[in-house]
Each structure stands twice: as structure tokens, then as C-alpha cells.
Amino acid sequence: MPLTLEATSPSLQLPWEPSSRKMTSTLLAIVARILSGASVRWIDCQPDTVQRVYFANHTSHLDSIVLWASLPSHVRALTRPVAAKEYWEKGAVRRFMARTFNAMLIDRKDIKVHQSPVDMILGQIGQKYSVILFPEGSRNAEEQIQTFKSGLYYLAKKRPDLELVPVHIENLNRVLPRGEFLPVPLLSLVTFGPPMYLEQGEAKNDFLTRARDAVKRLKDL
Amino acid sequence: MFDVRTLSLVGGVLAILLVATSLGQRLKYSRDIGINPALVEAFNLRIRAWWLMCTVLAAAFLLGPASRVATVIVFFLISFWALREFITLTPTRLGDHRALFWVFIVFTPLQYLIVVLGVETYGLLFSVLIPVYAFLFIPARVAMAGDYKRFLERVAKIQAGLMICVYCLSYAPAILSLQIPGFEGQQARLLFFFVLLVQLNDVLQFAWGKLLGRSVIAPAISPSRTWEGFLGGVASTSLIGAALWWATPFDVWQAAGISAVIAVMGFAGGMTMSAIKRDRGVEDYGTLVVGHGGVLDRIDSICFAAPVFYHLTRFLFVAP
Structure with a gap:
């Protein structure tokens, strides 16, 4: 079986669905913002509909929703988070939410050499969508940001035109920690940083370290 | 009305x-x-x-007949937000998560539900729900989570947050259900008088401190709070309070005395919250909220003054 992605490309939608979906997605975004108490900062970066890769530190299952909800609605409509399939396919509520925020669900257990997640993501975003991803792979329990997996590098290499926007998410791990299912409504902070690109001839590890530092640096700004 | x-x-x-x-x-x-x-x-x-x-x-x-409920809801929302700020700036561990859930989702709404139902009717529950029942529940729930590291410290922080942001503040809307003979239906004005004096006192202490301030009270905690500012603030707040006696059930002297107490408690609240902020190394409780001081920075003096104002008024005017 090839790597599976949720088939939610908008062309498959029925004609009356987009408007109702727009409403539910706006509603979900508002609830996510209120629940996570997220304030949003843009540092040397502006919200834009150009194709981007938002990459962030991963500390909570809420990360993808809250980051997505932090974007202005016209950008949000064109942005799709990459999320873990085994989590977001579990139960009707999560499935509904994943559909609403237009997630690309990736099965982490079923990654094949010839069907890399990078190709699947590129196929899904086409020339239109931006994507949210978490290069650490799994959520980390510690404060430290783990080393980045190589997906971001290959994405940048195959599509050098994509703007790579580092994002730092603070305190969401306390709102919904690993293994908990009920959130505690504390306050969190989402910081968008200046876009970066893969430099000419930059080695994979150098690039991944630079990308990780770009996220880390936003914490203290 | x-x-x-x-x-x-x-x-x-x-x-x-x-x-x-x-x-x-x-x-x-x-x-x-x-x-x-x-x-x-x-x-x-x-x-x-x-x-x-x-x-x-x-x-x-x-809002007319619904105004009491609406006011209580407003104070509930302020409490809720202040508690968010307090706990956000307090380091907690994973083991505190479930206890915090109870604090936010059960104890805070319950306290304000009691205020809606009437503090005069449910007075006992109003005064013990958080200082006794939540006080006992929180350490037990944290202990059940199985993490004993800095146990007492973590528990105390959650208890302090709940006491200051929720319990103490809930005394402000409780003023609305004080049954003062000859003052029925006018409690909203008393609440307004109280909030007004606390806020004025903040400014007056600051202004006197800027004008005459020489001797700083505790430089490590707040370099702008001076004895001159404190005394000037208390004196001028009492004067203004006395001048506004007609808005309250008090006579001129009672109004002056109660205003002085409000001023002292407001000062105590500001000082205490500054100490907590210094310890956490932040300027404002709203540090995570861009561009604003926190809600807690605005209401710290109200939290400290409200219980004392409530009790004094009740002691003076409500038959036991």
C-alpha cells in the first residue's frame, strides 16, 4: 500500500460545501485561538498568500491547529497542516477537525522509499497551497528542540521557490501535554520569523541546523 | 434604576x-x-x-433585571483571564495538569455560580469553597498524579493563584448581594464606588510618588513605590472617598475610613504582585499578550481590597 494521504482536495467538494466548510473552519479557528489564548507575533515577516512552508517546534497535538488558526483567514484558507494520521483518524471528532482544518494526514508507520512524504506533500500543495510541518517528527517532552528530520531539506531542494518560514510555539505543551486529552486554558504565544531559503550548495546538515536555530532564536525575541 | x-x-x-x-x-x-x-x-x-x-x-x-448576573459574569471572565496569566507565568509540571483542569473548569465557575445564586443565601459555601475544599483537593489531586518533585511549592502556587485571582476577586461582585437596610437596589453604585476608589488610589500613589517620592519602600521589588507616594495616596484617596459619601450608605467619616482601608489594601496588592513578578523576572503579567499590560496588573489592587471592603461594609450595615 502506498503512503496514504487524506483525499480532501477541494476539487472533490460538492458545490454547496465550501461556504459551510468556511464557516465551520472559521469557528474552529476562533475556538482554537480562545482555548489556547494564543497571541501572535510577526517578526520581519508579513502574512501573505505566496506559497510557504511554515515549520515549527512540536510540543503538543494542538500545535498544528493553533498555528493554522494564528494565520489571517485568507491565508488560512490556502494553508494545510501536515499531521499524524494515527492521531487525527481516531474518533469522529478528530476526523471532523482534521477535515475542517484541511490537514494532510500522513501515516508515519507506512513510509516507503519510492513514496516519500515529501513527494506526497508536493503533490498535494501543487502551485496553490502553503504547508505547515513539524520537522522534529514527534512531539518532544523536553524544552529543547530536537534535531530536524531531513524532509524540510528535500522539500526546499525540490521546490526552491517556496518561502520557508520559521515559527516558534510557546507554552502549548502546558495547554495540552503529551498523553492528556483535556486542555487547560493557559496562554500561549506563536511567533512567525523572517523567511529563509536553501542556499546554493548548502549541505543537508548545515541547512537543518540553520533552520532549527531560526526557530530557536524566535523564542527570545 | x-x-x-x-x-x-x-x-x-x-x-x-x-x-x-x-x-x-x-x-x-x-x-x-x-x-x-x-x-x-x-x-x-x-x-x-x-x-x-x-x-x-x-x-x-x-441590563436592568439581568444586570446583577451580567456583572457577575464580567467578573468571572476577568478572574478566569487573570488566573490564566498567573498560572502561565508560574512554572508547573506535567503532574499538575489534571489539578489545573479542576481549578479552571470546576472551582472557578462554581465560585461565581455561588455569587449568582446569592452570597447571602449561600454565604458559608461562598467563603469555604476555595480556602477549604479547593485547598484540600488540589494537593490530593497532584499527589495522585505521582510526581513529588517540589510538591509543596507547586501546590502552593496553584492555591495562591486560585485564592488571589478567583476567591478574593469574587468578593467584588458579592457586594451586589449585600442587604443593607435603606440601600436596597443601589448596591451597583457601591460596587462602582469601590472600583473607582481602588483605581484612583493606584494613580494617586503613583502621582504622589513622582512628585515627592524620596524614600523607596523596597527597591528590589518596586523602585517606584515610596513612603511619600503611599501616604499621599492614602490621604488623598480618603479625602475623595469622603467627598463621595453621598454615593454610599456610609456617613462622611465612615466613607473616609473605609477609603483609607481600600487605599492601604490596594497598595498591599500592588506590592505583593510586584514581588511575584520580580521573582518570575517579568515586567507585566501580560508578557505573553503582545502590546498590553496584563489583566492581573490592572486588578491586583482590587483583588486585595475587595474582601476587606466587603467585610467592613457587612460588619457596619448588615444585621448578623
């Missing part, structure tokens, strides 16, 4: 706010008068917070 006294009180406040707002704007755009722009900015932010407070309180008062 809006009698002459309420109208004069609210009208007076609106007039003062209008003057203060125009003064703030004038200062903002006249650069060459030698006043620190940061000070002007802080002044303008504070005025904005007052407009918000005033509008919300007035709107809640204007």
Missing part, C-alpha cells in the same frame, strides 16, 4: 476620563515638554483600560 446619585457618579467619572484622555493625547503629540514618552504611553494604556472597565461595568449595570 439610574437615580440622580448614580448619574452624578458615572457622569463625573466620564468627565474625568474625557479630560484624562485628551490630556494623554496632547502629551503624546507634544514631544518637547520633557516628559518621558514611556510614561505617557503607560498613562494612555491605563486610560484605555479604564474606558474598557467603565464601558463593561456600565453595560452590565444597564
Whole structure:
């Protein structure tokens, strides 16, 4: 079986669905913002509909929703988070939410050499969508940001035109920690940083370290 | 419901706010008068917070029969937000998560539900729910989570947050259900009087400190709080309180005395919250909320003054 992605490309939608979906997605975004108490900062970066890769530190299952909800609605409509399939396919509520925020669900257990997640993501975003991803792979329990997996590098290499926007998410791990299912409504902070690109001839590890530092640096700004 | 006294009180406040707002704007755009722009900015932010407070309180008062419930809900939301800020800046561990869930989702709404139902009817539960039942529940729930590291410290922090942000603040809307003979239906004005005096006291202490301040009380905690500012603030707040006696059930002397107590408690609240902020190494509780001071920074003095104001008024006027 090839790597599976949720088939939610908008062309498959029925004609009356987009408007109702727009409403539910706006509603979900508002609830996510209120629940996570997220304030949003843009540092040397502006919200834009150009194709981007938002990459962030991963500390909570809420990360993808809250980051997505932090974007202005016209950008949000064109942005799709990459999320873990085994989590977001579990139960009707999560499935509904994943559909609403237009997630690309990736099965982490079923990654094949010839069907890399990078190709699947590129196929899904086409020339239109931006994507949210978490290069650490799994959520980390510690404060430290783990080393980045190589997906971001290959994405940048195959599509050098994509703007790579580092994002730092603070305190969401306390709102919904690993293994908990009920959130505690504390306050969190989402910081968008200046876009970066893969430099000419930059080695994979150098690039991944630079990308990780770009996220880390936003914490203290 | 809006009698002459309420109208004069609210009208007076609106007039003062209008003057203060125009003064703030004038200062903002006249650069060459030698006043620190940061000070002007802080002044303008504070005025904005007052407009918000005033509008919300007035709107809640204007709802007629539903106004008491609406006011309690407003204070519930303020408590909830202040508690978010408090706990956000307090390091907690994974083991505290479930206890925190109870604190936010059960104890905080329950305390305000009691205020809605009537503090006079459910007085005992109102006064013990958080200081006794939540006090006992929190350490037990944290212990069940199985993490003993810095146990007492973590528990104490959650308890302190709940006591200050929720329990103490809930005494402010509780004023609305005080049964004062001859003052029925006018408690909203008393609440307004209380909030007004606490806020005025904040400003007066700051202003006196700027004008005459020499001896700083505790430099490590707050370099701007001086004995001169404190005493000047207490004196002038008492004078203003006495001058506003007609808005309250008090006579002139009682109004002056109670205002002095409000001023002292307001000072205590500001000082205590500054100490907590210093310990956490932040300027404002709203550090995670960009561009605003926190809610807790605006209400710290109300939290400390409310229980004492409530008890004094009750002691003086409500038959036991």
C-alpha cells in the first residue's frame, strides 16, 4: 500500500460545501485561538498568500491547529497542516477537525522509499497551497528542540521557490501535554520569523541546523 | 434604576476620563515638554483600560433585571483571564495538569455560580469553597498524579493563584448581594464606588510618588513605590472617598475610613504582585499578550481590597 494521504482536495467538494466548510473552519479557528489564548507575533515577516512552508517546534497535538488558526483567514484558507494520521483518524471528532482544518494526514508507520512524504506533500500543495510541518517528527517532552528530520531539506531542494518560514510555539505543551486529552486554558504565544531559503550548495546538515536555530532564536525575541 | 446619585457618579467619572484622555493625547503629540514618552504611553494604556472597565461595568449595570448576573459574569471572565496569566507565568509540571483542569473548569465557575445564586443565601459555601475544599483537593489531586518533585511549592502556587485571582476577586461582585437596610437596589453604585476608589488610589500613589517620592519602600521589588507616594495616596484617596459619601450608605467619616482601608489594601496588592513578578523576572503579567499590560496588573489592587471592603461594609450595615 502506498503512503496514504487524506483525499480532501477541494476539487472533490460538492458545490454547496465550501461556504459551510468556511464557516465551520472559521469557528474552529476562533475556538482554537480562545482555548489556547494564543497571541501572535510577526517578526520581519508579513502574512501573505505566496506559497510557504511554515515549520515549527512540536510540543503538543494542538500545535498544528493553533498555528493554522494564528494565520489571517485568507491565508488560512490556502494553508494545510501536515499531521499524524494515527492521531487525527481516531474518533469522529478528530476526523471532523482534521477535515475542517484541511490537514494532510500522513501515516508515519507506512513510509516507503519510492513514496516519500515529501513527494506526497508536493503533490498535494501543487502551485496553490502553503504547508505547515513539524520537522522534529514527534512531539518532544523536553524544552529543547530536537534535531530536524531531513524532509524540510528535500522539500526546499525540490521546490526552491517556496518561502520557508520559521515559527516558534510557546507554552502549548502546558495547554495540552503529551498523553492528556483535556486542555487547560493557559496562554500561549506563536511567533512567525523572517523567511529563509536553501542556499546554493548548502549541505543537508548545515541547512537543518540553520533552520532549527531560526526557530530557536524566535523564542527570545 | 439610574437615580440622580448614580448619574452624578458615572457622569463625573466620564468627565474625568474625557479630560484624562485628551490630556494623554496632547502629551503624546507634544514631544518637547520633557516628559518621558514611556510614561505617557503607560498613562494612555491605563486610560484605555479604564474606558474598557467603565464601558463593561456600565453595560452590565444597564441590563436592568439581568444586570446583577451580567456583572457577575464580567467578573468571572476577568478572574478566569487573570488566573490564566498567573498560572502561565508560574512554572508547573506535567503532574499538575489534571489539578489545573479542576481549578479552571470546576472551582472557578462554581465560585461565581455561588455569587449568582446569592452570597447571602449561600454565604458559608461562598467563603469555604476555595480556602477549604479547593485547598484540600488540589494537593490530593497532584499527589495522585505521582510526581513529588517540589510538591509543596507547586501546590502552593496553584492555591495562591486560585485564592488571589478567583476567591478574593469574587468578593467584588458579592457586594451586589449585600442587604443593607435603606440601600436596597443601589448596591451597583457601591460596587462602582469601590472600583473607582481602588483605581484612583493606584494613580494617586503613583502621582504622589513622582512628585515627592524620596524614600523607596523596597527597591528590589518596586523602585517606584515610596513612603511619600503611599501616604499621599492614602490621604488623598480618603479625602475623595469622603467627598463621595453621598454615593454610599456610609456617613462622611465612615466613607473616609473605609477609603483609607481600600487605599492601604490596594497598595498591599500592588506590592505583593510586584514581588511575584520580580521573582518570575517579568515586567507585566501580560508578557505573553503582545502590546498590553496584563489583566492581573490592572486588578491586583482590587483583588486585595475587595474582601476587606466587603467585610467592613457587612460588619457596619448588615444585621448578623
